[in-house]
Amino acid sequence: MAESVNRQGRTPSLVLLTDGRANVSRDGSGGRAQAEDDARHAARRLRGAGLATLFIDTGPRANPFARDLAAEMGARYLALPRADARSLSAAVQNAGAAEAVS
Incomplete structure:
Protein backbone atom coordinates (compact mmCIF):
# COMPACT_ATOMS: atom_id res chain seq x y z
CA MET A 1 0.00 0.00 0.00
CA ALA A 2 2.84 2.41 0.87
CA GLU A 3 4.52 1.75 -2.47
CA SER A 4 1.27 2.51 -4.28
CA VAL A 5 0.89 5.80 -2.41
CA ASN A 6 4.52 6.63 -3.24
CA ARG A 7 3.93 5.95 -6.96
CA GLN A 8 1.05 8.44 -6.86
CA GLY A 9 3.50 11.14 -5.81
CA ARG A 10 2.35 11.26 -2.21
CA THR A 11 4.54 10.54 0.82
CA PRO A 12 3.49 7.47 2.80
CA SER A 13 4.34 6.87 6.44
CA LEU A 14 4.26 3.50 8.16
CA VAL A 15 3.24 3.08 11.78
CA LEU A 16 4.02 -0.38 13.16
CA LEU A 17 2.52 -1.51 16.45
CA THR A 18 4.19 -4.63 17.83
CA ASP A 19 5.76 -6.07 20.93
CA GLY A 20 8.76 -6.89 18.73
CA ARG A 21 8.90 -10.48 19.90
CA ALA A 22 9.62 -12.48 16.78
CA ASN A 23 8.44 -16.01 17.53
CA VAL A 24 7.07 -17.36 14.23
CA SER A 25 9.11 -17.36 11.03
CA ARG A 26 7.76 -16.29 7.63
CA ASP A 27 7.09 -19.89 6.65
CA GLY A 28 4.87 -20.30 9.72
CA ARG A 47 14.85 0.70 5.28
CA GLY A 48 15.80 0.18 1.63
CA ALA A 49 12.36 1.37 0.54
CA GLY A 50 13.10 4.71 2.21
CA LEU A 51 9.70 5.00 3.86
CA ALA A 52 9.21 7.10 6.98
CA THR A 53 8.45 4.60 9.71
CA ARG A 61 8.39 -2.97 29.02
CA ALA A 62 10.71 -1.58 26.36
CA ASN A 63 12.14 -4.49 24.38
CA PRO A 64 15.82 -4.26 23.34
CA PHE A 65 15.21 -6.45 20.26
CA ALA A 66 12.34 -4.17 19.21
CA ARG A 67 14.59 -1.11 19.60
CA ASP A 68 17.31 -2.81 17.54
CA LEU A 69 14.78 -3.81 14.89
CA ALA A 70 13.50 -0.23 14.68
CA ALA A 71 17.06 1.02 14.25
CA GLU A 72 17.70 -1.57 11.55
CA MET A 73 14.67 -0.38 9.60
CA GLY A 74 15.57 3.27 10.12
CA ALA A 75 12.41 3.85 12.13
CA ARG A 76 11.71 6.15 15.02
CA TYR A 77 11.19 4.00 18.13
CA LEU A 78 8.58 4.74 20.77
CA ALA A 79 8.04 2.48 23.77
CA LEU A 80 4.33 2.56 24.51
CA PRO A 81 4.64 2.12 28.29
CA ARG A 82 6.45 5.48 28.42
CA ALA A 83 4.06 7.26 26.07
CA ASP A 84 0.92 9.07 27.00
CA ALA A 85 -1.93 9.79 24.58
CA ARG A 86 -0.52 13.20 23.65
CA SER A 87 3.00 11.96 22.83
CA LEU A 88 1.63 8.96 20.92
CA SER A 89 -0.68 11.17 18.87
CA ALA A 90 2.13 13.62 18.11
CA ALA A 91 4.48 10.79 17.11
CA VAL A 92 1.93 9.34 14.67
CA GLN A 93 1.06 12.75 13.20
CA ASN A 94 4.76 13.52 12.72
CA ALA A 95 5.78 10.05 11.49
CA GLY A 96 6.70 11.40 8.06
CA ALA A 97 9.09 13.91 9.56
CA ALA A 98 10.53 11.56 12.19
CA GLU A 99 14.24 10.88 12.27
CA ALA A 100 15.53 7.42 13.05
CA VAL A 101 16.38 6.78 16.68
CA SER A 102 19.35 4.55 17.32
Missing part, protein backbone atom coordinates in the same frame (compact mmCIF):
# COMPACT_ATOMS: atom_id res chain seq x y z
CA SER A 29 7.21 -22.55 11.66
CA GLY A 30 8.16 -21.86 15.23
CA GLY A 31 11.63 -20.97 16.38
CA ARG A 32 12.73 -17.62 17.67
CA ALA A 33 16.13 -17.60 15.90
CA GLN A 34 14.64 -17.98 12.42
CA ALA A 35 11.81 -15.58 13.24
CA GLU A 36 14.30 -12.94 14.39
CA ASP A 37 16.38 -13.41 11.22
CA ASP A 38 13.22 -13.01 9.13
CA ALA A 39 12.27 -9.87 11.07
CA ARG A 40 15.74 -8.37 10.52
CA HIS A 41 15.54 -9.14 6.80
CA ALA A 42 12.12 -7.44 6.57
CA ALA A 43 13.48 -4.44 8.52
CA ARG A 44 16.34 -4.02 6.06
CA ARG A 45 13.89 -4.17 3.15
CA LEU A 46 11.77 -1.44 4.76
CA LEU A 54 7.38 4.83 13.34
CA PHE A 55 7.89 1.66 15.40
CA ILE A 56 5.64 1.59 18.48
CA ASP A 57 6.72 -1.06 20.98
CA THR A 58 3.47 -2.26 22.57
CA GLY A 59 5.11 -4.55 25.12
CA PRO A 60 4.70 -3.94 28.85
Whole structure:
Protein backbone atom coordinates (compact mmCIF):
# COMPACT_ATOMS: atom_id res chain seq x y z
CA MET A 1 0.00 0.00 0.00
CA ALA A 2 2.84 2.41 0.87
CA GLU A 3 4.52 1.75 -2.47
CA SER A 4 1.27 2.51 -4.28
CA VAL A 5 0.89 5.80 -2.41
CA ASN A 6 4.52 6.63 -3.24
CA ARG A 7 3.93 5.95 -6.96
CA GLN A 8 1.05 8.44 -6.86
CA GLY A 9 3.50 11.14 -5.81
CA ARG A 10 2.35 11.26 -2.21
CA THR A 11 4.54 10.54 0.82
CA PRO A 12 3.49 7.47 2.80
CA SER A 13 4.34 6.87 6.44
CA LEU A 14 4.26 3.50 8.16
CA VAL A 15 3.24 3.08 11.78
CA LEU A 16 4.02 -0.38 13.16
CA LEU A 17 2.52 -1.51 16.45
CA THR A 18 4.19 -4.63 17.83
CA ASP A 19 5.76 -6.07 20.93
CA GLY A 20 8.76 -6.89 18.73
CA ARG A 21 8.90 -10.48 19.90
CA ALA A 22 9.62 -12.48 16.78
CA ASN A 23 8.44 -16.01 17.53
CA VAL A 24 7.07 -17.36 14.23
CA SER A 25 9.11 -17.36 11.03
CA ARG A 26 7.76 -16.29 7.63
CA ASP A 27 7.09 -19.89 6.65
CA GLY A 28 4.87 -20.30 9.72
CA SER A 29 7.21 -22.55 11.66
CA GLY A 30 8.16 -21.86 15.23
CA GLY A 31 11.63 -20.97 16.38
CA ARG A 32 12.73 -17.62 17.67
CA ALA A 33 16.13 -17.60 15.90
CA GLN A 34 14.64 -17.98 12.42
CA ALA A 35 11.81 -15.58 13.24
CA GLU A 36 14.30 -12.94 14.39
CA ASP A 37 16.38 -13.41 11.22
CA ASP A 38 13.22 -13.01 9.13
CA ALA A 39 12.27 -9.87 11.07
CA ARG A 40 15.74 -8.37 10.52
CA HIS A 41 15.54 -9.14 6.80
CA ALA A 42 12.12 -7.44 6.57
CA ALA A 43 13.48 -4.44 8.52
CA ARG A 44 16.34 -4.02 6.06
CA ARG A 45 13.89 -4.17 3.15
CA LEU A 46 11.77 -1.44 4.76
CA ARG A 47 14.85 0.70 5.28
CA GLY A 48 15.80 0.18 1.63
CA ALA A 49 12.36 1.37 0.54
CA GLY A 50 13.10 4.71 2.21
CA LEU A 51 9.70 5.00 3.86
CA ALA A 52 9.21 7.10 6.98
CA THR A 53 8.45 4.60 9.71
CA LEU A 54 7.38 4.83 13.34
CA PHE A 55 7.89 1.66 15.40
CA ILE A 56 5.64 1.59 18.48
CA ASP A 57 6.72 -1.06 20.98
CA THR A 58 3.47 -2.26 22.57
CA GLY A 59 5.11 -4.55 25.12
CA PRO A 60 4.70 -3.94 28.85
CA ARG A 61 8.39 -2.97 29.02
CA ALA A 62 10.71 -1.58 26.36
CA ASN A 63 12.14 -4.49 24.38
CA PRO A 64 15.82 -4.26 23.34
CA PHE A 65 15.21 -6.45 20.26
CA ALA A 66 12.34 -4.17 19.21
CA ARG A 67 14.59 -1.11 19.60
CA ASP A 68 17.31 -2.81 17.54
CA LEU A 69 14.78 -3.81 14.89
CA ALA A 70 13.50 -0.23 14.68
CA ALA A 71 17.06 1.02 14.25
CA GLU A 72 17.70 -1.57 11.55
CA MET A 73 14.67 -0.38 9.60
CA GLY A 74 15.57 3.27 10.12
CA ALA A 75 12.41 3.85 12.13
CA ARG A 76 11.71 6.15 15.02
CA TYR A 77 11.19 4.00 18.13
CA LEU A 78 8.58 4.74 20.77
CA ALA A 79 8.04 2.48 23.77
CA LEU A 80 4.33 2.56 24.51
CA PRO A 81 4.64 2.12 28.29
CA ARG A 82 6.45 5.48 28.42
CA ALA A 83 4.06 7.26 26.07
CA ASP A 84 0.92 9.07 27.00
CA ALA A 85 -1.93 9.79 24.58
CA ARG A 86 -0.52 13.20 23.65
CA SER A 87 3.00 11.96 22.83
CA LEU A 88 1.63 8.96 20.92
CA SER A 89 -0.68 11.17 18.87
CA ALA A 90 2.13 13.62 18.11
CA ALA A 91 4.48 10.79 17.11
CA VAL A 92 1.93 9.34 14.67
CA GLN A 93 1.06 12.75 13.20
CA ASN A 94 4.76 13.52 12.72
CA ALA A 95 5.78 10.05 11.49
CA GLY A 96 6.70 11.40 8.06
CA ALA A 97 9.09 13.91 9.56
CA ALA A 98 10.53 11.56 12.19
CA GLU A 99 14.24 10.88 12.27
CA ALA A 100 15.53 7.42 13.05
CA VAL A 101 16.38 6.78 16.68
CA SER A 102 19.35 4.55 17.32
